[in-house]
Every structure is written in structure tokens, then in C-alpha cells.
Amino acid sequence: MTVMRVERVVYGVPNLEECVRFFTDFGLDPVDGGENGARFATQTGQVLELRDVDDPSLPPPVQSGPTLREIVWGGDSQESLDKLATNLLSDRSIYTDADGVAHTTDETGFGVGLAVSQPVTGRTNFPGSNRSGNVNRWNDPLAHPGRVKPLRLCHVALDIKKEGKEEAVAFYTERLGFVPTDRPAKVGVFMRAPGDTDHHTLLLCHRPDRNQINHCAFEVARIDEVIVGANDMIDKGWHEARRLGRHTVGSNIFRFIHAPCGGRMEFAADMDRVDDSYGPNDYEETPPHTIWTLR
Numbered sequence: 001m002t003v004m005r006v007e008r009v010v011y012g013v014p015n016l017e018e019c020v021r022f023f024t025d026f027g028l029d030p031v032d033g034g035e036n037g038a039r040f041a042t043q044t045g046q047v048l049e050l051r052d053v054d055d056p057s058l059p060p061p062v063q064s065g066p067t068l069r070e071i072v073w074g075g076d077s078q079e080s081l082d083k084l085a086t087n088l089l090s091d092r093s094i095y096t097d098a099d100g101v102a103h104t105t106d107e108t109g110f111g112v113g114l115a116v117s118q119p120v121t122g123r124t125n126f127p128g129s130n131r132s133g134n135v136n137r138w139n140d141p142l143a144h145p146g147r148v149k150p151l152r153l154c155h156v157a158l159d160i161k162k163e164g165k166e167e168a169v170a171f172y173t174e175r176l177g178f179v180p181t182d183r184p185a186k187v188g189v190f191m192r193a194p195g196d197t198d199h200h201t202l203l204l205c206h207r208p209d210r211n212q213i214n215h216c217a218f219e220v221a222r223i224d225e226v227i228v229g230a231n232d233m234i235d236k237g238w239h240e241a242r243r244l245g246r247h248t249v250g251s252n253i254f255r256f257i258h259a260p261c262g263g264r265m266e267f268a269a270d271m272d273r274v275d276d277s278y279g280p281n282d283y284e285e286t287p288p289h290t291i292w293t294l295r
């Protein structure tokens with residue numbers, strides 16, 4: 001199987017009502033299938049699921065309180081998914097649910113699911129940008145972007161303990177085929193799903209030396225939407241966790257909001273796109289966190 005993207009993330013929360021309000025405000029669309037909680041979708045059909053923190057069908061939490069319990073990865077076919085699940089069976093138990101989704105856990109204890117990806121096409125008609133020599137918007141004045149609707153859940157960042165970090169990474173690179181892109185030694189490993197061209201689909205970050213959710217990132221169309229999306233969240237009473245900036249590793253423009261389901265949510269835009277000719281790049285000294293950020 002080629003893993004293409006994040007298909008679903010599942011959080012266990014004690015504060016369902018507050019989390020529903022957060023993701024409604026965040027611009028995700030409510031969808032069916034959340035009988036034991038709530039489900040939301042991105043514009044390209046990825047699901048964010050909220051379940052009760054004590055739901056016995058979820059993998060045990062890696063930290064106390066609300067947190068991420070499982071990432072379901074979307075693959076390109078049932079046949080190759082079955083092959084991958086058979087391989088994983090050699091050293092861990094797997095449960096396949098009524099929808100054909102295989103569930104197990106990674107070396108850290110985060111739930112790992114495997115499902116056939118079901119992408120839908122989101123909005124694509126966004127205004128271009130202009131600069132001398134590269135004009136992409138003619139006779140088309142910009143307007144306020146309106147209600148920001150995240151296009152994609154483009155990456156997840158998980159914090160892991162330093163002890164065993166090599167094994168934690170190897171599960172994704174050797175068993176699921178993830179491709180490392182940048183490896184700052186004191187931070188962790190940025191990697192992309194083999195069927196994805198984003199600089200990273202997953203970050204395993206050992207710097208905090210703790211097992212916990214760090215953040216999920218949602219791609220929006222352009223910098224205007226990073227700013228307006230986060231402005232709207234702040235106007236609704238949610239708290240900014242990191243001001244506008246552009247990362248060094250991945251080059252994405254970002255703005256972070258504290259999330260009541262655990263960790264933070266990132267509005268992201270303009271990340272590096274890479275292919276197999278890129279990296280992996282190893283750094284002993286950690287690159288600066290940002291190219292720039294607001295003062």
C-alpha cells in the first residue's frame with residue numbers, strides 16, 4: 001500500500017461540547033458517523049473525530065486529559081492495505097472493524113489505522129498572486145476571503161520520548177514506507193507519506209522528551225486565509241498559541257490556536273513540495289525555528 005494522506009484523526013475528550021464548538025468555529029464541516037461523539041470533515045474529505053475520553057474502543061491514551069488517540073492513514077487500495085496489515089501482524093495485534101479499517105498501535109502507543117483513502121475535490125478556484133514577471137491575477141481585485149474552510153489536514157506532529165525514538169521512527173519508515181525529509185538531530189524526524197508531496201505529513205518530535213500530541217495542521221489556500229482563519233478564532237474567544245510566521249523546515253506559513261481536544265491546531269499555507277530527490281537532510285545544529293515571525 002502506498003499511504004497517501006491522513007484519512008482520519010480521532011481524539012478522546014472529556015469536553016465534547018466545547019470541542020464541537022471549536023471545530024465548528026475552525027471551519028470544518030459536521031458529517032454523519034459520529035454516533036459516539038462527533039465527526040467533522042475537511043474540504044477534501046478527511047475526518048476529524050471526537051469521542052469520549054473513556055470510550056473503551058479507543059487505544060489507551062499516551063497522556064492524561066484530552067488527546068489524540070489514533071491516526072487513520074489513507075492508502076491507495078484495499079489489496080495493498082491488506083498486504084501491509086499482514087506484515088504488521090508479525091509483531092502486533094490488529095483489529096479490523098466493520099468498515100474494513102485495520103487498527104493497531106505504533107511504538108509510542110498512538111493508535112494507527114489503515115483505510116482506503118476516499119478523497120473528494122474541494123474548492124480550487126482561488127485567486128492567484130502577482131509580482132513583476134509572474135502575474136497570475138488580471139482584472140480581479142481581491143476580496144475578503146470570507147469564511148475560511150480548511151482544505152486538507154496536511155500534517156500531524158507527535159511528541160515522543162527520546163528513549164526508543166529510533167524504533168518509533170522506524171515503524172513509520174520501515175513498516176509504512178514513510179520517507180524522511182529533514183532530520184534535525186535535537187528535534188526529530190520530519191517525514192512524508194510515500195504518496196504525498198508535502199515536505200512532511202508526520203513529525204515525530206523528541207525534543208520535549210514526552211509522549212503527547214503536539215499539533216495537527218490544516219492547509220488553507222493562501223496567507224490571507226491563515227491570518228483571517230486565526231483572526232476569526234480569536235474573535236470567537238479561542239487563544240492563539242503561536243503568532244504568524246514562516247517555518248524554516250518545510251517553509252510553511254503558520255499560525256497556531258490552542259485546541260480544547262489537546263495540543264494545538266495550525267492554519268498552514270505554502271509548504272514546500274518535494275519528491276524522492278529531496279533529502280533526507282541531517283542537521284547536528286538545529287535550524288532556526290522560523291524564517292520570520294511577527295514581532
Ligand SMILES: [Fe+2]
Nearest residue numbers: 155157217266
Ligand atoms: Fe506544523
